[in-house]
Amino acid sequence: MNIHEYQAKQLLQRHGVAVPEGEVCETAEAAREAAARLFGSGQTLVVVKSQIHAGGRGKGTFKSGFQGGVKLCRSVEDVHEKAGKMLGQVLVTKQTGPEGRLVRKVLVAGAPDIRKELYLAVLLDRAVGRPVVMASTEGGVDIEEVAAKTPEKIVKVVVDPALGFQPWQGRKIAAALGLRGELMSQAGKLLKGVYDTWVQSDASMVEINPLCIVDGPEGKPRLVAVDAKIGLDDNALYRHAEIQAMRDLGEEAPLEIEASRHSLNYIKLDGNIACLVNGAGLAMATMDIIQHFGGSPANFLDVGGGATREQVSAAFGIILSDPHVRGILVNIFGGIMDCNVIAQGIVEAARETKLALPLVVRLEGNNVEMGRRTLAESGLTIISGDSMSDAARKVVKAVAA
Numbered sequence: 001m002n003i004h005e006y007q008a009k010q011l012l013q014r015h016g017v018a019v020p021e022g023e024v025c026e027t028a029e030a031a032r033e034a035a036a037r038l039f040g041s042g043q044t045l046v047v048v049k050s051q052i053h054a055g056g057r058g059k060g061t062f063k064s065g066f067q068g069g070v071k072l073c074r075s076v077e078d079v080h081e082k083a084g085k086m087l088g089q090v091l092v093t094k095q096t097g098p099e100g101r102l103v104r105k106v107l108v109a110g111a112p113d114i115r116k117e118l119y120l121a122v123l124l125d126r127a128v129g130r131p132v133v134m135a136s137t138e139g140g141v142d143i144e145e146v147a148a149k150t151p152e153k154i155v156k157v158v159v160d161p162a163l164g165f166q167p168w169q170g171r172k173i174a175a176a177l178g179l180r181g182e183l184m185s186q187a188g189k190l191l192k193g194v195y196d197t198w199v200q201s202d203a204s205m206v207e208i209n210p211l212c213i214v215d216g217p218e219g220k221p222r223l224v225a226v227d228a229k230i231g232l233d234d235n236a237l238y239r240h241a242e243i244q245a246m247r248d249l250g251e252e253a254p255l256e257i258e259a260s261r262h263s264l265n266y267i268k269l270d271g272n273i274a275c276l277v278n279g280a281g282l283a284m285a286t287m288d289i290i291q292h293f294g295g296s297p298a299n300f301l302d303v304g305g306g307a308t309r310e311q312v313s314a315a316f317g318i319i320l321s322d323p324h325v326r327g328i329l330v331n332i333f334g335g336i337m338d339c340n341v342i343a344q345g346i347v348e349a350a351r352e353t354k355l356a357l358p359l360v361v362r363l364e365g366n367n368v369e370m371g372r373r374t375l376a377e378s379g380l381t382i383i384s385g386d387s388m389s390d391a392a393r394k395v396v397k398a399v400a401a
């Protein structure tokens with residue numbers, strides 16, 4: 001699950017990470033009031049930031065033609081106007097795809113004078129099997145670009161999860177970022193805070209881009225997280241009720257929401273052959289074998305080990321709502337699952353949806369004879385597959401024809 005920048009900053013703040021003071025607003029009027037408070041408390045510059053689950057907002061363009069999803073403002077009126085131009089509009093960035101994202105909220109925050117933009121992230125390095133803290137002096141730009149062109153500008157420190165983030169690791173990163181004196185000790189505290197946020201939220205990634213050196217009180221430099229992005233491990237969400245409450249369904253694909261309502265594990269892909277499979281491993285293998293025979297899967301769909309007729313029917317509905325689908329492959333290995341339950345679900349769903357697309361079914365395992373009979377006696381045109389490869393070959397052929 002992903003969360004918004006303003007929510008990520010709330011989590012970071014709880015671990016002592018400094019962020020610019022700000023408020024999230026859903027109307028231009030609320031943005032005006034928030035701006036009045038910020039200017040009133042002594043800010044000379046205020047930023048209005050579109051809240052969507054995608055980066056690249058600063059350089060994004062609204063479908064209305066308005067440029068930039070992050071705008072600096074010098075007056076309350078300016079904030080009101082800019083918020084009005086963002087809210088209710090669709091923002092297209094490098095990360096949203098051409099369809100863009102509807103902006104429903106903006107963050108109105110103080111904009112301190114930035115002296116330097118740095119990059120900082122904590123993520124899991126699967127190769128070493130440990131968390132890694134990544135930092136760079138090249139902040140504010142695409143880290144992929146830095147990694148490709150000047151990889152020497154990225155410093156990585158692997159953390160032993162049993163020991164946690166160590167002070168010497170903080171100093172090492174701070175030194176690599178060119179931070180000295182007061183900034184080095186601030187960096188130590190901030191890095192520890194960011195690492196702790198990652199661990200304690202069960203995050204898959206925490207990214208701060210940019211992490212800024214700004215002019216603090218009395219002109220003293222200060223380290224502040226100016227942008228923040230946090231991705232969370234869905235499998236650990238049950239441990240964090242307050243993070244679950246941060247879920248924004250408006251940011252998730254509607255079909256994926258519908259699927260989670262029926263406890264189906266569905267991920268939409270770009271191809272045209274829909275798959276309905278029980279078990280994640282089998283679902284992966286099914287996608288591979290479709291590719292192997294020259295086809296392209298339209299989705300990953302795992303109905304789980306003990307799917308009901310209703311779930312199968314819901315799964316068909318979801319599959320068929322994708323206009324790119326040209327054929328369906330059902331690949332079920334009945335262990336716990338009764339093949340006849342699946343067969344009944346398929347027949348019911350095919351009738352209900354007046355299915356006209358080629359449907360290939362491969363059933364194996366528990367009560368498979370009954371299941372096959374149910375399909376055969378249904379009067380529906382169902383192509384049966386004898387094995388996984390036979391079924392995959394048949395569906396690819398049917399879709400090509």
Ligand code: ADP
Pocket residue numbers: 020047049054055056057058059070109110111112114117140209210226227228
């Ligand atoms: P994105 O990564 O989605 O483009 P950012 O939050 O990184 O969004 O904003 C883009 C740029 O806008 C930042 O690199 C920074 O230069 C500027 N900016 C963002 N927030 C602030 C802020 N609170 N104060 C000053 N400048 C800001």
Ligand code: MG
Pocket residue numbers: 055056140209210227
């Ligand atoms: Mg950014």
